[in-house]
Amino acid sequence: MEKVTVKSSLFKKEKLVAILFIALPLIGFLLFTVFSIIATGVLSFTNYDGIRDIKFVGFKNYSDLFTHQIFKKAFWTSVLNTLFLLIGMPIGMVFGVILATFLNSKKIKGKKFFRVLFYFPAISGAVAINIIWRYIFNNEYGVVRFLFGKDVYWLSNPILIKVAIIIKGVWNGLGGTMLLYLAGMQGIAPSLYEAADIDGASDVQKFFHVTLPLLTPVTFYLLVTGLINGLQSYADSQVFAQGDPGAQTIVYFIWERGIHQARYGLASSASILLSIVVMIITVINFKFSNRWVYEN
Amino acid sequence: MRTETMRKVGGISFKTVVYIILIALSFIMIFPYVWMIFTSLKTGLEAMDTTTLKLFPEKAMWINYQDLFKAVPFLKGVGKTMLIEITVIPIGTLVSALAAFSFSKLRLPFKNFFLLLLLSGTMIPYAALMLPQFRVFYALHMYNTLWPLILPGLFGNVIMMFFFIQYLKGIPTELIEAAKIDGAGYLRIFFQIMFPLIMPAIAVQVVFWFTGIWNDFFGPSIYLTNFNTQTLQPMLAKLSSEVGGGVVGLPRIMAGAVVSSLPILVLYLFFQKYFVESIAITGLKG
Structure with missing residues (x-):
């Protein structure tokens, strides 16, 4: 009997210690996440600007995003820009998987060198990278004028500036995509390729019928993270485009209206919509993933 | 036999083609950095030369680096970034590791609920959290101080914690149970048994977090608005937007980009x- 009570009091103590050990992350979560998202939600229904008395305005901020003379245009531009910039994602994935195939081949030497080299941009600071590429894309004195001439205004044409950001983004993300595909390829059993050999499959057939289907978990992961990060891009608008309307993204819109112009209500409504979209994408992707993602 | 013929494309072997592609790609990957370094050593006029594409400067202008440090308090910016690193990383890592220990090895009630709760927070975009945080820090007179960038990190890092939990799955629970029976306290078990065991995971995550803080731009750019209070990245961005147009500015900005990239x-x-390990692990388990 005594043993049992000792044990249960030990368990009680362990439970208490266990809760204590997770207390700080939980408090941090309440302070910085729960409080903030609720406050953003509340602010989105107010006219709060840090000066005037706070007043509830119902869904006005939300409707302003879609109907207000001035805000409507800026908001829609930012949405379309953000979506346009997502084009870089599939391009990067195609290049990444091809590159990984090359580096996975047994006959290629110096793999480690190429891997280390290609991945470096992924860990470089966004500011430095944007500064370099902005200089490269300058039509007057950048490197691109030797390829495309001075009359191609990469940094001020609303389409070309997005193309430039996509090119920069593919260069930036290629190493990471390649590494993930490479890790995925190394997990594929060699016996599958041997079986394909016996069936007389060519290298190209093996790539499309063995490698690619088995890499769907990686593709899926890249898709989800790419979408979530892409929808939240900011540094490109701020540093590469220096706020040019042709490359203002949703988060730039939120920053400009919220932090810069102190229109907290309006900016909050945009950020609530963004959060809803991000969460819906996450849920949908995970729900439907098992239909086409290979699992062993 | 068939693959042998497939591998020959117009007399050149497939292998050669791959090497050519890889080397060309290496050139593309490395070129922006090389261009940045050489531009940082040019004169303003050379950097904006519109007639030729010259890689090397006539004469290496090391004075651009001196100018950089004179024009903005660059070293002070580096110091501020380092101050965030050395306060946030040790405390935040300890907090994350303790929480991971609790989640994976202790009898924590409502374990899955708490874990899902914390992980759900990482789904919410920073843009949806920053406005109230900004107002509160502003009201607390922490605008243009490092506090808004330090305080949240002291409560741990959920991504890091999750990584540790995954890592701890590979460590047998019997080890901890045995120590408990011996009457060892929980903190002692943590520091003497857990800590050495998860050291490899800690090393990977610390290097990653260090890079993340070093490169952090969005948060610091919101809270730190002038050269005297700024950390490295927003200072660099401000430098490029303010003196970017001037003839003398460009090499100096590139010098800033070089200095900021070098430690990384x-x-x-x-x-x-x-x-490489970190991206492979987080990638495939996420």
Whole structure:
């Protein structure tokens, strides 16, 4: 009997210690996440600007995003820009998987060198990278004028500036995509390729019928993270485009209206919509993933 | 036999084609950095030369680096970034590791609920959290101080914690149970048994977090608005937007980009295995 009570009091103590050990992350979560998202939600229904008395305005901020003379245009531009910039994602994935195939081949030497080299941009600071590429894309004195001439205004044409950001983004993300595909390829059993050999499959057939289907978990992961990060891009608008309307993204819109112009209500409504979209994408992707993602 | 014929494309072997592509790609990957370094040593006029594409400067202008340090308090910016690193990383890592220990090895009630709760927070975009945080820090007179960038990190890092939990799955629970029976306290078990065991995971995550804080731009750019209070990245961005147009400005900005990239390059060369490991692990388990 005594043993049992000792044990249960030990368990009680362990439970208490266990809760204590997770207390700080939980408090941090309440302070910085729960409080903030609720406050953003509340602010989105107010006219709060840090000066005037706070007043509830119902869904006005939300409707302003879609109907207000001035805000409507800026908001829609930012949405379309953000979506346009997502084009870089599939391009990067195609290049990444091809590159990984090359580096996975047994006959290629110096793999480690190429891997280390290609991945470096992924860990470089966004500011430095944007500064370099902005200089490269300058039509007057950048490197691109030797390829495309001075009359191609990469940094001020609303389409070309997005193309430039996509090119920069593919260069930036290629190493990471390649590494993930490479890790995925190394997990594929060699016996599958041997079986394909016996069936007389060519290298190209093996790539499309063995490698690619088995890499769907990686593709899926890249898709989800790419979408979530892409929808939240900011540094490109701020540093590469220096706020040019042709490359203002949703988060730039939120920053400009919220932090810069102190229109907290309006900016909050945009950020609530963004959060809803991000969460819906996450849920949908995970729900439907098992239909086409290979699992062993 | 068939693959042998497939591998020959117009007399050149497939292998050669792959090597040519890889080397061309290496050139593309490395070119922006090379261009940045050489531009940082040019005169303003050379950098904006519109007639030829010259890689090397006539004469290496090391004075651009001196100018950089004179024009903005660059070293002070580096110091501020380092101040965030050395306060947030040790405390935040300890907090994350303790929480991971609790989640994976202790009898924590409502374990799954708490874990899902914390992980759900990482789904919410920073943009949806920053406005109230900004107002509160502003009201607390913490605008243009480092507090808004330090305080949240002291409560741990959920991504890091999750990584540790995954890692701890590979460590047998019997080890901890045995120590408990011996009457060892929980903190002692943590520091004497857990800590040495998860050291490899900690090393990977610390290198990653260090890089993240070093490169952090969005948060610091919101809270730090002038050269005297700024950390490295927003200072660099402000420098490029303010003096970017001037003839003398460009090489100096490139010098700033070089100085800001250098520590990460060194870290990467020493720990490239960690970086590669980290992306492979988080990638496939996420």
